Amino acid sequence: MAQVKKEEKYPIAKRFDIADVQVSREAQAVKPEVIARQIKRAKNPVLVTGGYLLKEPELVDYAVKFYEKGLKIIATGGSSKPLIERGVEPLTVSYTLHHFTQYMLDDEWQGFDGNGKYDVVLFLGFIPYYLSRMLSALKHFSKVTTISIDQFYQPHAKFSFTNLTRNKELHYRMLDEIINLIGGE
Amino acid sequence: MALNLKGSFVLDELKNVQITIGKILEEGEEWDEPVGPTPMPGIADLRKWDHTLLERYEPFYAPMQDFCTLCTMGPCDLSSNKRGACGIDLKTAKARLVTIACSIGAAAHTAHARHMLDYVIEQFGEDTPIDLGPDVNVEAPNIRTIIGVRPRTLGDLKVALEWAEREIVKVLHSTHIGNEESLIDYESKAMHVSMCDHIGMEVADIAQIVAFNYPKAEPDTPLVDAGFGVVDRTKPVIVVVGHNVMYARPVMDYLEEQGRLDEFEITGLCCTVHDMTRYNARAKVFGPISYQLRVIRAGLPDIVISDEQCIRADLLEACSLMGIPLIATSDAAMRGLPDATDWPVEKIVSALINGEVPGVFLSDPEKIGQVAPIVAEEVFRKKDRTKLFFKSDDEFREEIAKCTQCMNCVFTCPHSLRIDQGMAHAQKTGDISKLAELEDRCIACMKCEQACPKKIKIINVIMQSNLQNLYAKTGMMRVGRGPIQDTEIRKVGQPIVFGQIPGVIAPVGCVNYPDLKDDLREIIEEFLRRKYIVVTSGCHAMDIGMLKDEEGKTLYEKYPGNFDAGGLVNVGACVADSHIAGAAIKIANIFAMRPLRGNYAEIADYALNRIGAVGFSWGPYSHKAASIATGFNRLGVPVVVGPHGTKYRRAYIGKPWKKEKWWVYDIKTGEKTYIEPAPDALLISVETKEEAIVQLAKLTIRPNDTGMGRQIKLTHYLELSKKYLGRYPDDWPIYVRSEADLPLRTKDELLKILEDEHGWKIDWEKKKILEGPIRPLDPGFNPTLVEEVFEKYSRK
Numbered sequence: 001m002a003q004v005k006k007e008e009k010y011p012i013a014k015r016f017d018i019a020d021v022q023v024s025r026e027a028q029a030v031k032p033e034v035i036a037r038q039i040k041r042a043k044n045p046v047l048v049t050g051g052y053l054l055k056e057p058e059l060v061d062y063a064v065k066f067y068e069k070g071l072k073i074i075a076t077g078g079s080s081k082p083l084i085e086r087g088v089e090p091l092t093v094s095y096t097l098h099h100f101t102q103y104m105l106d107d108e109w110q111g112f113d114g115n116g117k118y119d120v121v122l123f124l125g126f127i128p129y130y131l132s133r134m135l136s137a138l139k140h141f142s143k144v145t146t147i148s149i150d151q152f153y154q155p156h157a158k159f160s161f162t163n164l165t166r167n168k169e170l171h172y173r174m175l176d177e178i179i180n181l182i183g184g185e
Numbered sequence: 186m187a188l189n190l191k192g193s194f195v196l197d198e199l200k201n202v203q204i205t206i207g208k209i210l211e212e213g214e215e216w217d218e219p220v221g222p223t224p225m226p227g228i229a230d231l232r233k234w235d236h237t238l239l240e241r242y243e244p245f246y247a248p249m250q251d252f253c254t255l256c257t258m259g260p261c262d263l264s265s266n267k268r269g270a271c272g273i274d275l276k277t278a279k280a281r282l283v284t285i286a287c288s289i290g291a292a293a294h295t296a297h298a299r300h301m302l303d304y305v306i307e308q309f310g311e312d313t314p315i316d317l318g319p320d321v322n323v324e325a326p327n328i329r330t331i332i333g334v335r336p337r338t339l340g341d342l343k344v345a346l347e348w349a350e351r352e353i354v355k356v357l358h359s360t361h362i363g364n365e366e367s368l369i370d371y372e373s374k375a376m377h378v379s380m381c382d383h384i385g386m387e388v389a390d391i392a393q394i395v396a397f398n399y400p401k402a403e404p405d406t407p408l409v410d411a412g413f414g415v416v417d418r419t420k421p422v423i424v425v426v427g428h429n430v431m432y433a434r435p436v437m438d439y440l441e442e443q444g445r446l447d448e449f450e451i452t453g454l455c456c457t458v459h460d461m462t463r464y465n466a467r468a469k470v471f472g473p474i475s476y477q478l479r480v481i482r483a484g485l486p487d488i489v490i491s492d493e494q495c496i497r498a499d500l501l502e503a504c505s506l507m508g509i510p511l512i513a514t515s516d517a518a519m520r521g522l523p524d525a526t527d528w529p530v531e532k533i534v535s536a537l538i539n540g541e542v543p544g545v546f547l548s549d550p551e552k553i554g555q556v557a558p559i560v561a562e563e564v565f566r567k568k569d570r571t572k573l574f575f576k577s578d579d580e581f582r583e584e585i586a587k588c589t590q591c592m593n594c595v596f597t598c599p600h601s602l603r604i605d606q607g608m609a610h611a612q613k614t615g616d617i618s619k620l621a622e623l624e625d626r627c628i629a630c631m632k633c634e635q636a637c638p639k640k641i642k643i644i645n646v647i648m649q650s651n652l653q654n655l656y657a658k659t660g661m662m663r664v665g666r667g668p669i670q671d672t673e674i675r676k677v678g679q680p681i682v683f684g685q686i687p688g689v690i691a692p693v694g695c696v697n698y699p700d701l702k703d704d705l706r707e708i709i710e711e712f713l714r715r716k717y718i719v720v721t722s723g724c725h726a727m728d729i730g731m732l733k734d735e736e737g738k739t740l741y742e743k744y745p746g747n748f749d750a751g752g753l754v755n756v757g758a759c760v761a762d763s764h765i766a767g768a769a770i771k772i773a774n775i776f777a778m779r780p781l782r783g784n785y786a787e788i789a790d791y792a793l794n795r796i797g798a799v800g801f802s803w804g805p806y807s808h809k810a811a812s813i814a815t816g817f818n819r820l821g822v823p824v825v826v827g828p829h830g831t832k833y834r835r836a837y838i839g840k841p842w843k844k845e846k847w848w849v850y851d852i853k854t855g856e857k858t859y860i861e862p863a864p865d866a867l868l869i870s871v872e873t874k875e876e877a878i879v880q881l882a883k884l885t886i887r888p889n890d891t892g893m894g895r896q897i898k899l900t901h902y903l904e905l906s907k908k909y910l911g912r913y914p915d916d917w918p919i920y921v922r923s924e925a926d927l928p929l930r931t932k933d934e935l936l937k938i939l940e941d942e943h944g945w946k947i948d949w950e951k952k953k954i955l956e957g958p959i960r961p962l963d964p965g966f967n968p969t970l971v972e973e974v975f976e977k978y979s980r981k
Binding site (some may be wrong): 134 | 190243245247248249250251252260262264265266275276484551591595597601605636699748828829831832834836838840842843866870871872873874875876879880883906909910911912914915916981
C-alpha cells in the first residue's frame with residue numbers, strides 16, 4: 001500500500017467555497033499522521049459517512065477499512081447500503097447528518113450505542129456545503145473534535161485534509177496512511 | 186348577511202359629532218360558528234403554542250457567518266456564541282436572521298397579494314363574490330382559521346390582508362437592534378410572520394382565481410407544454426418572468442382579441458407561467474427560475490417582461506447583451522429604467538425597437554398588452570435564430586480552449602461542479618460529454634463566470650455542450666387547479682387521519698437541487714406508486730412536467746390530478762401553497778368537525794397529532810421558501826429540505842431519547858401520556874434522494890394513527906429503508922404500540938427482533954406483545970398538546 005511520501009508537497013488549503021468565510025478559527029490542514037494520532041488518543045471515536053459513498057466506490061473501500069480497524073460507523077445519506085453489502089454493521093443507518101449533529105450538541109446525549117458521546121468524529125463522503133454547515137454548528141456550540149477527511153478542505157472542522165481536488169490519488173494515499181497508522185483491534 | 190357601510194355619517198341630534206365607519210361585518214346569520222380564542226392574533230397570542238412546539242423541536246443553528254455587521258457598533262465577533270456590542274449572542278442572532286428571512290418571504294407574498302387585490306377590486310369591483318367552484322364551500326381555510334372571518338367577496342379579503350401587513354411590520358420591528366433577546370421568542374416571531382405569509386398567499390391566489398377565472402379546484406385541468414424546447418422558433422417569442430400574472434394576462438388578451446395568439450409564442454419562467462397557464466392553457470412553460478440565463482443566452486426571447494420575485498438582479502444586462510428589450514413592470518424591481526407608464530404606446534415601441542433604451546419601466550398592464558407583441562414582432566424580424574449559445578462551432582471550441590484549469594469556478598460553484606475536468610477533457614480529446622453532464626445540475630447562477638480570470642462564458646459552454654438533450658427536455662405540466670375540493674376532503678379525511686392513506690407528500694419550492702433533476706421524479710414516483718397523495722406547486726411542479734420516464738411519460742401523464750391516494754395534484758404557483766395548508770385545515774374542519782374560526786392552535790395541534798402530511802423542498806433557495814416552510818411548521822406540518830436548505834441556518838429537530846419531551850394530553854383518559862416521537866422533527870435537511878425518501882416516509886407517522894394506519898405507514902417505512910438504506914431503520918421499534926402495528930408479511934420476523942434485540946416480551950402462541958412499547962395502542966386515544974383543547978373536550 002502506497003504511503004504518502006515525506007517529501008510530497010501538499011496543495012494549499014483552499015476553502016471548498018471561497019465565500020464561506022467566518023471570523024473564528026479555520027481548520028488546521030493536517031497530514032494523515034496527525035489524524036491517526038487523534039483517533040488513537042480518542043476515547044470514543046466514530047466515522048460518519050455520507051452520500052458520496054453512493055457515487056465513489058473507493059470511499060466505500062476506505063470506510064470498510066476503517067471499520068475493520070475497529071472504528072464505529074454512523075452511516076448517513078444512504079451510505080449504509082454499500083457498506084452493509086460489504087459486511088459492515090453501522091451503528092445507525094437512518095439518522096441524517098442533521099440529526100446526528102443536533103444530538104452531538106446536547107451534553108446529555110450518550111451516543112447511539114449508549115456508550116457516551118463521541119469525542120472525535122471523522123467525516124467521509126459528504127456534499128461539501130452540507131458538511132460545512134454541520135461543522136460550523138459543531139465548532140461554535142460544542143467541544144467535539146471534528147475531522148474532515150474528504151477531498152475538499154473544510155474550514156469549520158477542527159482538523160481537515162487540505163484541498164485534494166486536483167489529486168484523487170493523493171487523497172486515497174492519505175486515507176491509506178491513516179488506516180495504516182491507527183493499527184488495529 | 187354581510188353589511189358594508191362606508192363613509193362619514195352626521196347625526197342630526199348631535200351637533201359637531203361625526204362618526205366615520207369603515208366597515209361593519211355582521212356575520213351572525215351566515216356564519217354561526219363561535220369565534221375561537223385567537224382571531225386576528227398578535228405576536229403574543231399564539232406564543233404559547235410556539236413555545237410548546239419549540240420545547241419539543243429544539244431549534245438547531247448552523248451559522249453561515251459568525252459575525253454581525255447590522256449596526257455601527259460592529260462588526261462583532263459572535264463566534265462560539267459570544268455576545269456582540271448590542272448584547273445578542275450567536276444563536277439569537279441566527280434566530281433573528283431567520284426571522285428577517287421569513288419576514289422578507291412573507292412581505293413578498295403579501296405585497297404581491299396587495300398589488301393583485303387592489304387591481305382586481307379596481308377592475309371587477311369589491312362586491313365580486315368569491316366563488317371557487319361548486320365543491321368548495323370552505324373557501325379560505327387559512328383566513329377563517331387565523332383571521333376569524335369568512336370572506337364572501339373580493340372586498341372581504343382586505344381585512345385579512347391588512348392584518349397580515351400589520352403583523353409583518355410588527356415582527357420586522359422586533360428585529361431592530363435592542364429588541365428581542367430570546368431565541369425561542371425570535372423563532373415564535375418567525376412562525377408568526379410565516380403564518381402571515383400563508384394569509385398573503387391565500388389572498389393573492391383567491392383574488393386571481395376569482396377575478397381571472399382560473400380552474401376552480403378541478404382535478405382534470407389541461408396539460409400544457411413544458412421545457413426548454415417547447416417554443417416554435419419560427420414565431421416571435423414573448424417571455425414573462427417572475428410571479429405576478431397581472432402583466433402577462435393583457436398580452437394574451439390583446440393577442441386573442443386581435444385573433445393573433447397563434448402567431449406568437451407566449452411563454453414564461455417561474456411561478457408567473459403557472460398563472461399564465463391557469464389563465465390561458467395556450468401559454469407554454471419555458472422552465473423554472475434557473476432557466477433564465479439558459480433562455481436569454483440562447484437568444485430565444487424577442488421581448489422579456491419581468492414582474493417580481495426570484496428574478497435575476499442582472500436581467501437587464503443579460504437581455505441587453507443579447508439585444509432583447511426588457512419591460513420591467515413591478516415597482517419592486519424597476520431596474521433603473523425610465524418610467525414609460527405615461528408615454529404613448531407608439532413612443533414606447535419606438536424607443537425599444539430602435540434601441541434608444543434597453544428597456545422601460547411600464548406599470549400599466551393594458552399598455553404592456555399592446556407594446557409587447559409589436560416589439561417582439563419587430564425584434565423577431567431582425568434576429569438570426571439559427572445558432573443558440575455560440576455563433577459557430579469554432580467560437581465554441583475557442584472558448585473551451587481558454588480554460589487553464591485554475592479551478593476558481595469550482596471553488597465558487599454552489600455545487601462544486603468540476604468544470605475544470607470537463608474543459609480539460611474537451612481540450613484533450615474534443616469530447617464535450619463531460620461538460621454536457623454538468624448541464625442538468627447547473628443552476629446557471631453565473632458565479633463561475635464571475636470567478637473566471639479568462640472571462641470564459643462558462644454557462645454558454647455548458648449549455649451548448651448539452652444542447653440536444655437540453656432541447657429534448659420537454660414534457661407536459663398539468664395546469665394548477667387551485668384549492669382542494671371539500672368533497673375530496675370528505676372522501677380522504679378519514680383514511681388520512683386513520684392512516685390507511687399513508688400520507689400526503691408536498692414537494693414544493695425552488696430548484697437548487699443537490700444533484701440530477703430526475704431525482705425529484707424518482708422520489709415522487711416512489712410515493713405515488715405506494716398510494717400516497719402528492720401535492721405540488723411552484724418550480725417543483727414545473728420540473729415534474731419536464732422529467733420523463735423510460736417510456737417518455739411525465740408523472741402528470743401517469744397519475745391522476747385528484748386529491749386521493751396515488752393522485753398527483755398541481756395546485757399552481759407558490760401562492761397556491763396556501764391551498765396545501767388549507768387542505769390540512771379542511772381535514773380538521775370537514776372530517777373532524779373542528780371549528781376553524783379564530784382557532785389556530787387547535788387546528789395546528791390536530792394536524793401535528795393526526796394528519797400525516799409532510800412538506801418537501803428538494804432545492805430551496807428563496808426567502809419565500811423559508812417562510813412557507815416555517816408557516817407549515819407552525820401548522821404542525823413537518824418539512825424536509827434538500828442539503829442546500831441547511832443554509833437557512835436553522836432547523837427544528839427533536840431528541841427522541843429525551844422521553845420527557847414526548848408527551849400529550851389524552852382527552853379520553855384525562856391523563857398526560859408519553860408517546861413515541863412522531864414526528865421526530867419539524868424541519869430537517871437530507872443529503873441524498875435515498876435519505877429523502879426514507880425521512881419522508883417516517884415523518885408521516887402520527888400519534889393518532891390507528892393500528893391499521895400505523896401498520897401501513899410502518900410497512901412503507903421499513904420497506905423503503907431496506908430498499909434504500911440496506912436494512913430496517915434503527916428506530917422502528919419505538920413506533921410499535923402493539924402487534925397490530927406490525928406489517929403482516931414480516932410480523933414474525935419483527936416480533937423476533939423485538940424479543941431478541943430489544944428485550945420485549947412476546948406471547949408467541951397468540952403472537953402478542955406483552956411488554957416493551959412506550960405506550961399501548963388505544964383505539965380511543967385522543968391526543969392534544971394544547972391545554973385549552975384538553976380542557977375543552979374533557980369537559981364535553
